[in-house]
Amino acid sequence: MTDDTAPHAGIDLDLIDLSKAGTPSFFQSHFNLNKDKIDYKAFVKSISEKMLENESFLSFSAQIKDVNNILKMKYASTRDIADVISMDGALTTQLLKLVNSSFYDQVPHKTMATISEAMIILGTEEIKLAATTLKIYALLQEMANIKTLKAKTHKALQRSIIARQIALDNGIKDAETIQISTMLYDFGEYLVALFSPEVYIRIELCAEENNLSREQASKSIIGQSYSALGRFVVSKWNLPAAILNAMKPITDFKGVSDRLTIEERQRIICSFSNELCYIDLSLGGDHARKKIEEITENYKNFLNIPPSKSLDLLKYGDTLLIFF
Numbered sequence: 001m002t003d004d005t006a007p008h009a010g011i012d013l014d015l016i017d018l019s020k021a022g023t024p025s026f027f028q029s030h031f032n033l034n035k036d037k038i039d040y041k042a043f044v045k046s047i048s049e050k051m052l053e054n055e056s057f058l059s060f061s062a063q064i065k066d067v068n069n070i071l072k073m074k075y076a077s078t079r080d081i082a083d084v085i086s087m088d089g090a091l092t093t094q095l096l097k098l099v100n101s102s103f104y105d106q107v108p109h110k111t112m113a114t115i116s117e118a119m120i121i122l123g124t125e126e127i128k129l130a131a132t133t134l135k136i137y138a139l140l141q142e143m144a145n146i147k148t149l150k151a152k153t154h155k156a157l158q159r160s161i162i163a164r165q166i167a168l169d170n171g172i173k174d175a176e177t178i179q180i181s182t183m184l185y186d187f188g189e190y191l192v193a194l195f196s197p198e199v200y201i202r203i204e205l206c207a208e209e210n211n212l213s214r215e216q217a218s219k220s221i222i223g224q225s226y227s228a229l230g231r232f233v234v235s236k237w238n239l240p241a242a243i244l245n246a247m248k249p250i251t252d253f254k255g256v257s258d259r260l261t262i263e264e265r266q267r268i269i270c271s272f273s274n275e276l277c278y279i280d281l282s283l284g285g286d287h288a289r290k291k292i293e294e295i296t297e298n299y300k301n302f303l304n305i306p307p308s309k310s311l312d313l314l315k316y317g318d319t320l321l322i323f324f
Contacts (some may be wrong), residue, residue, distance in 0.1 A: 005283045018254050038199065040223030044232070051233075057194075060139045071176065071240065077125055082115040085131050093111045099127070103320055129176050131161055136183045140190070148193050148200075155277045156183045158317040163273040165313060166303070174266060176241070181246035182270045188230030189214060192222075215249060225249075246270045247272065247320040260302060268302050276314050 051057045073081050086092050092115060098104075099118045100111055104126075112118040119127045140153040159182040167175040193200040196313070199222065207217035218226040227249050235244055246266035250256065256264055272295070279291045292307045292314075300307065 038222045042197070043196075043222050044224075045231070047191060047195050047229075051191075054195075056143045060143055061237065063135065063139055064239075067135050067185045068239055069238055070128055070132055071180070073128070078116055081124060081128060081297050082119060085115050088135070088140070091131060091135055094138070095127070095131055098134065100132060116258065125176065129164075129179055132176075132184060133157075133179055136180070140183075143194060145194070146197070148197075149190060152186060152193070154321060156185070157321060159183070159185060159270075159273045161317040161320050162276060162313045163269050165316060166269050166273065166305070172265065172269075174262060175243040177240065177246055178266050178269050180239070181243045181266065182273050184230065184234055184243070185247055185270055185274050186226065186230065187234060187247075188226035188228065188232075189218070191229065191233060192218070192226065199248050215251070242266065249274075253302070256302065264302075268299065270298050272303060272305075274299070276310060277317070 051061075070081065070084055073084070096112060096118065099122060104122060105225065110121065112121060123235065130134065137153065137157050139152070140156060144150040144153050160179045163178045163182040164175055166172075167178050172178070185258065189200075192203070201222045203214070203217045206212065206221055207214055210217070210220075212220065215225045215227060216225070218229075222229075227247065231244050231247050234247065242263070245263050246269060250267055250271045257269070260268065275295050276292070279288055279295075281288050288311075289307070292310045296305055296307045296310050
């Protein structure tokens with residue numbers, strides 16, 4: 001694996017606003033990688049307290065529950081679902097802009113003016129999925145107070161676009177779970193960077209200095225992986241269990257059958273999309289090519305996506321960000 005088990009490559013210190021990181025003794029108190037790891041329960045309690053004190057996060061949690069209500073409207077009428085979405089004016093405007101863009105294959109020269117009309121043309125499930133993706137993206141953007149978080153928000157959206165395309169290419173009907181799971185895939189890392197940037201930097205340094213992945217380094221420093229922390233927080237929103245399951249990284253393919261269950265398929269697509277998005281294209285074409293080949297080799301028995309297609313997916317996800 002290249003993201004969850006392979007060494008971490010590059011520290012995002014250039015993206016972090018260190019003015020928000022703490023006191024003048026920040027470096028002396030937090031950059032000692034030989035310190036004992038943080039007590040996980042105390043750390044989670046501290047993060048939880050900061051969540052309760054943060055108005056943006058409280059708003060995020062409340063609105064995620066609204067998003068969940070949309071996801072769970074399995075048997076509601078098109079009008080009822082459209083009415084729920086239309087209650088959010090900003091979401092409605094952005095959603096109509098999206099569905100009328102080239103992101104969707106629609107009836108030629110047909111402009112969709114209402115959510116109900118979009119549902120008739122594109123399908124109810126497609127609009128529900130687009131609405132929830134847009135909402136989560138907007139909420140993550142609102143909370144992002146440093147460049148690192150804004151970059152992670154863009155990665156989340158890029159992952160979801162790639163995962164959606166893989167699902168479409170393979171005729172997978174559980175795209176809803178896959179796309180939302182990929183949006184929230186690194187939510188634990190996002191939370192640490194948001195509420196405890198000094199610990200985030202310490203984990204980044206641990207990964208770099210000890211040739212570890214982010215999952216390994218986070219578990220080493222805070223006693224649990226980023227992934228476990230993210231799933232713990234997301235579980236409080238009562239999202240479908242399948243979403244939580246798909247957020248769990250695949251770290252060892254030996255235990256995965258080549259005849260995938262629905263759950264394994266969801267996890268693999270999320271993991272694959274995440275790994276693609278963490279390729280550092282700034283390091284040059286050779287670096288990107290080697291990473292893509294490495295990733296596709298790991299997943300070849302499960303997704304059968306060649307390196308050329310992987311590169312196309314990565315470019316596709318990056319290009320379509322302009323529509324969001």
